[in-house]
Amino acid sequence: MVASTPAASRRRSGLGRGVVRTAILLLILAVVLYPLIWMVGTSFKGQTEIVSNTGVLPGDFTPGNYTDGWNHFDVSFSRFFLNSAMVALLTVIGNAASCLVAAYAFARLRFPLRGFWFAVMIGTLLLPQHVLTIPQYILFKQFGWVGGEWPYIPLLVPQFLATEAFFVFLMVQFMRGIPRELDEAAKIDGASPFGIFRYVMLPLSRPALVTTAIFSFIWTWNEFFRQLVYLSDLSDYTIPVAMTLFIDSTGQSAIGPMFAMSVLSLLPVFLFFVAFQRLLVEGINTSGLKG
Template structure:
């Protein structure tokens, strides 16, 4: 009888261990975000002296101060980020889909070799390419030009994101080739097969590419810092650095307030397309 009770207690503990562990891990992950949200309502002095989540004295004026802290409204920075992220999403979806179709369906010499080279570029850290890219774009006259976003967007039109190409290639390899053959028998050219067969079926992979492109571009800081020098052209991540000046003075309250607002588009975008994101990953051969 005692052994039976001990076994039941062990089973109960095992059932409770998993949810408790998940709750603990979730608390560890969410604590910095919740603390930042609470700090956005603290005065600069309280941010440095009060490490608790809730402020002793609420300062909602941080949001108004942060929004109009510079000569340019922070809304302008949001619009710049939205433009860069939106154009990057469109460029990646179009170029990577075309490149993936070539690797997955078309036959040409050294196809496997070029695909391996493309996959090999995933091993290169992005910061290694910053200097040669800057020199090349400077030669083209794109750096400091009338439209300084060209170095951030134009390369995406050339399918430079190998991860997205690989994602779509894996998805297209799961599409039965009998559909291609049936379309060819009906008189479709390779372009017709792409338009009428591959493109309609590639929606999950395109959604995954769009979501990752938007999130990564919106949160990108270093590349945008390198190429953007005009205050009116700044994006939200770069503009957040303006709250800390060269003399060491900082407006941490308004900075946290604008940081919270900067996270909102990414959070809402992810929540809105979360189901499609999971579906796209599961149907592209990347599931574990």
């Protein structure tokens, strides 16, 4: 019998740990993905089977839920997709532009009470969004923005005013990691503060901008409460608000079509995340760990 060498023992031990680690990760993945898989399976079940069959696979394959859900209302579900896409994309543009400018001021410029105003901005993170809803609604009502010809103004205008303190803080942390020698070199070349922002900070802030864009898109696409408050006409509804209409006050429900539209509503977020996943991880790594 040939005795095993220490190197062979270490290889077997490392292989065993790798197998165990892979099994644990697969188990965690299965637990995390189970609700999503169940939702996809339920979207192909009939109305009565959804209640009786709690398994993943449908007993009676019903693809008609997708056509029924798409045409369930007087307005096609494509209108809700367009409304959500418009609000989400404009929010991404507003957050990225306004938060970048505000972050540049806090991170690079000198002005009176800069530390105080930065602390006030960070303090707004402690306020629940629901606490601000009533004062904002009253203010926007006085401006004539609520119930106007374009009902999305209350949802979009704040995004162009750097009201998202989380993204401002994220970009400030990122900019603080950029060497100030680059600013000094730009000043020697005759660059103004705007020139430094345009030619130095803006190109180098790409990871933070991408992170802000991804989170803004996902959060806005899934947002429900503020959109429910400000949107009143069916043709103006976004997807989260429209989903509530599948279950009405009389108890009548269309659960199958609702699950089918839920699956379709996840596709833009999933594709957006997959397309920018690498940049998202890079942005979090380079933005959140510097200060």
